[in-house]
Amino acid sequence: MSFQVLINGKPFEVDTLRIPIDMSLNTFIRSVAHLSGTKSMCHEGGCGACIVAVQGNHPVTKENRIWGVNSCLMPIYACEGFNVITVEGIGDKANGYHTAQSRLAQMNGTQCGFCSPGMVMNMYSLMEAKGAKLTMQEVENSFGGNICRCTGYRPIMDAFKSMAMDADEKYKLCQDIEDFATKKCPKTGNDCSGSCEMATNGGLQSTHLTVGNREWHKVYNVSEISQILSTSADKKCMLVAGNTAHGVYRRASDIQVFIDINSVEQLRSHSIGKQLEVGGTVKLTEFMEILKKAAKENVNFSYCNEIHSHVDLIANVPVRNVSL
Amino acid sequence: MIKHAHPEFPSDIFIVLAAAKATVSIAETDGIIRDATMEEFLKLNMENKIILKVKLPQLDKSKFKFKSYKIMKRAQNTHAYVNAGFLFELGPDQNTVQSANICFGGINNKFINASLTEKALVGQKLFQNETMKSVFATLDKELNVITWERPDADPKYRKNLAISLLYKAMINFCPSKDIQASIRSGGELLTRPISTGTQEFDTYEADYPITKAIPKYEGLQQTAGEAKYSNDFPSLPGELWAVFVQATEVGSKIKNINPEAALKEPGVHGFFSAKDVPGLNSFTPLRFKIFYLEHEEIFCSDTVLYYGQPLGLIVADSVNLASQAAKLVKVEYEKTGGWCNFFHTNPYINCYPFRKQNPPHDLGRF
Numbered sequence: 001m002s003f004q005v006l007i008n009g010k011p012f013e014v015d016t017l018r019i020p021i022d023m024s025l026n027t028f029i030r031s032v033a034h035l036s037g038t039k040s041m042c043h044e045g046g047c048g049a050c051i052v053a054v055q056g057n058h059p060v061t062k063e064n065r066i067w068g069v070n071s072c073l074m075p076i077y078a079c080e081g082f083n084v085i086t087v088e089g090i091g092d093k094a095n096g097y098h099t100a101q102s103r104l105a106q107m108n109g110t111q112c113g114f115c116s117p118g119m120v121m122n123m124y125s126l127m128e129a130k131g132a133k134l135t136m137q138e139v140e141n142s143f144g145g146n147i148c149r150c151t152g153y154r155p156i157m158d159a160f161k162s163m164a165m166d167a168d169e170k171y172k173l174c175q176d177i178e179d180f181a182t183k184k185c186p187k188t189g190n191d192c193s194g195s196c197e198m199a200t201n202g203g204l205q206s207t208h209l210t211v212g213n214r215e216w217h218k219v220y221n222v223s224e225i226s227q228i229l230s231t232s233a234d235k236k237c238m239l240v241a242g243n244t245a246h247g248v249y250r251r252a253s254d255i256q257v258f259i260d261i262n263s264v265e266q267l268r269s270h271s272i273g274k275q276l277e278v279g280g281t282v283k284l285t286e287f288m289e290i291l292k293k294a295a296k297e298n299v300n301f302s303y304c305n306e307i308h309s310h311v312d313l314i315a316n317v318p319v320r321n322v323s324l
Numbered sequence: 325m326i327k328h329a330h331p332e333f334p335s336d337i338f339i340v341l342a343a344a345k346a347t348v349s350i351a352e353t354d355g356i357i358r359d360a361t362m363e364e365f366l367k368l369n370m371e372n373k374i375i376l377k378v379k380l381p382q383l384d385k386s387k388f389k390f391k392s393y394k395i396m397k398r399a400q401n402t403h404a405y406v407n408a409g410f411l412f413e414l415g416p417d418q419n420t421v422q423s424a425n426i427c428f429g430g431i432n433n434k435f436i437n438a439s440l441t442e443k444a445l446v447g448q449k450l451f452q453n454e455t456m457k458s459v460f461a462t463l464d465k466e467l468n469v470i471t472w473e474r475p476d477a478d479p480k481y482r483k484n485l486a487i488s489l490l491y492k493a494m495i496n497f498c499p500s501k502d503i504q505a506s507i508r509s510g511g512e513l514l515t516r517p518i519s520t521g522t523q524e525f526d527t528y529e530a531d532y533p534i535t536k537a538i539p540k541y542e543g544l545q546q547t548a549g550e551a552k553y554s555n556d557f558p559s560l561p562g563e564l565w566a567v568f569v570q571a572t573e574v575g576s577k578i579k580n581i582n583p584e585a586a587l588k589e590p591g592v593h594g595f596f597s598a599k600d601v602p603g604l605n606s607f608t609p610l611r612f613k614i615f616y617l618e619h620e621e622i623f624c625s626d627t628v629l630y631y632g633q634p635l636g637l638i639v640a641d642s643v644n645l646a647s648q649a650a651k652l653v654k655v656e657y658e659k660t661g662g663w664c665n666f667f668h669t670n671p672y673i674n675c676y677p678f679r680k681q682n683p684p685h686d687l688g689r690f
Binding site: 316 | 325326329330333336337340351354372375376377378379380381382383384388390391392393394396399400407521523540542544545548549550551552556558
């Protein structure tokens with residue numbers, strides 16, 4: 001049995017006979033896809049060296065989005081249907097560098113360079129998520145999960161803030177030739193048209209994989225979760241959403257059944273009415289947006305602005321992008 | 325769910341939801357759905373259950389005051405020392421407390437609501453010095469249940485922090501006309517403006533290319549992930565990984581090291597410690613006397629000088645296997661006593677007994 005995951009648009013087979021069920025996306029990128037630009041360090045989602053961007057469809061809105069994740073905490077089996085974008089995928093010597101790459105180098109943001117790909121991918125994910133509206137304040141507030149131990153953060157933040165819409169004029173003078181490089185499609189070799197069809201499994205068909213003596217299920221509704229839980233009553237099960245708790249308390253090594261619940265629409269929905277109802281797997285980043293929206297729509301939810309500021313202090317952006 | 329599995333975890337989500345009186349809808353495998361308060365949720369057996377959603381109530385803005393705080397080691401990306409959420413329902417006079425919900429995290433593994441303090445507040449006028457004084461005294465007593473598990477911060481500090489946060493919220497809720505100007509700003513959190521920095525260097529055009537600024541040669545390769553680090557090269561046939569076994573009992577002597585359990589693991593190839601080092605067990609080249617004053621051991625052979633000092637090395641097929649196996653090495657220590665006894669009349673000698681055998685070099689000699 002196998003399924004496909006795209007890395008920089010290129011398909012890779014995840015074969016249940018070869019790939020262990022607990023392999024991280026990071027290990028897959030580095031040791032199977034042999035892309036060494038993505039680093040690995042703390043394995044806790046705390047240092048940011050392993051950040052990559054993930055492109056996929058939102059299970060409720062079906063909107064195609066890009067968000068940054070710590071690849072060390074992301075199980076490769078949870079990546080079905082995603083296009084994973086690594087630092088190699090946004091720019092290189094042959095095709096021209098991405099602004100985030102060239103600007104960081106140009107403004108002296110590297111010393112040993114080990115944190116740089118993670119910094120770049122965090123910036124790239126922010127740019128993709130917020131578009132042209134990205135502000136200096138947002139940039140400065142979004143690198144809490146990227147650790148640099150040598151250059152210092154000032155030149156790094158200067159470089160990335162220079163790309164914000166409200167950047168100082170003196171920074172805007174730093175436009176360089178690389179800014180005009182366009183992305184090449186890894187499949188066709190032509191310029192990226194931005195309308196790539198995502199690999200999907202063609203609908204909401206749940207997947208059940210057996211990997212050795214362990215199982216991986218990707219499900220689409222709550223009754224399927226209940227069904228698997230009751231048929232696996234004698235086995236140790238885990239519901240997989242962000243897997244970020246693994247960064248705080250390591251996951252037990254004897255879990256036999258993994259149930260990926262990220263695509264369960266009911267759990268990813270929300271509604272603002274008499275009450276503010278937020279599904280169980282709504283990501284913290286989405287939760288923050290929902291809180292802001294609720295506070296704006298109804299004065300009796302204005303306290304949600306307070307909660308919004310508090311959630312902003314939890315972990316860091318790539319963790320909040322996947323955790324609940 | 326982290327909070328459910330590890331109640332000592334100072335969960336921010338839990339504390340803000342508890343303070344806002346949110347509820348969770350929980351589904352069982354048989355389809356029954358029921359709502360639970362955050363406190364009830366912690367006590368439920370969550371096996372084979374799913375959290376469907378979290379429900380936040382509407383809070384009438386003219387009555388309710390809500391505030392939450394997180395105080396942590398750094399500005400971002402770390403757990404709270406103490407976090408807090410406060411919800412006050414005030415009467416039509418905007419002062420008399422109808423109900424109070426005061427929640428703290430980071431106190432101990434059970435503490436959520438400061439119930440005694442909440443009770444004491446009901447019916448009182450909130451913005452009154454007498455109320456404040458008595459409330460803080462009640463809270464001070466109530467928080468005596470605080471526990472200390474390292475690496476948490478000192479309990480005295482955390483307790484004071486919790487009380488200060490309630491004070492901070494009260495200043496924030498209080499209409500500004502009723503509060504002294506000098507303490508008004510205490511109700512707000514410090515706001516960080518966008519940071520700035522400048523760097524200056526001298527450059528002399530006459531001397532160019534000397535002193536001319538140029539971009540770092542390998543900068544682009546680094547930012548694009550093209551630069552190769554030692555871990556980025558493909559593995560070689562027969563490649564092994566080594567992980568240090570580290571000492572934990574500072575000041576004790578190592579009596580015996582038994583790697584047997586580790587060596588039994590399939591894929592573990594060896595264990596090396598001080599006795600396996602050929603020649604001198606030291607990594608300090610003493611011929612460079614400016615930098616290196618005394619021998620420092622590669623592997624600790626006697627008294628443990630610091631937490632985490634390497635005492636051996638496990639070699640195995642993979643880094644994960646080596647890390648796991650390193651934990652299986654059994655080390656017996658012998659307590660030496662007197663270590664770090666700062667109350668001794670001559671603390672320095674007592675604190676560093678190894679220096680007695682190994683006096684520091686006289687810096688004046690070279």
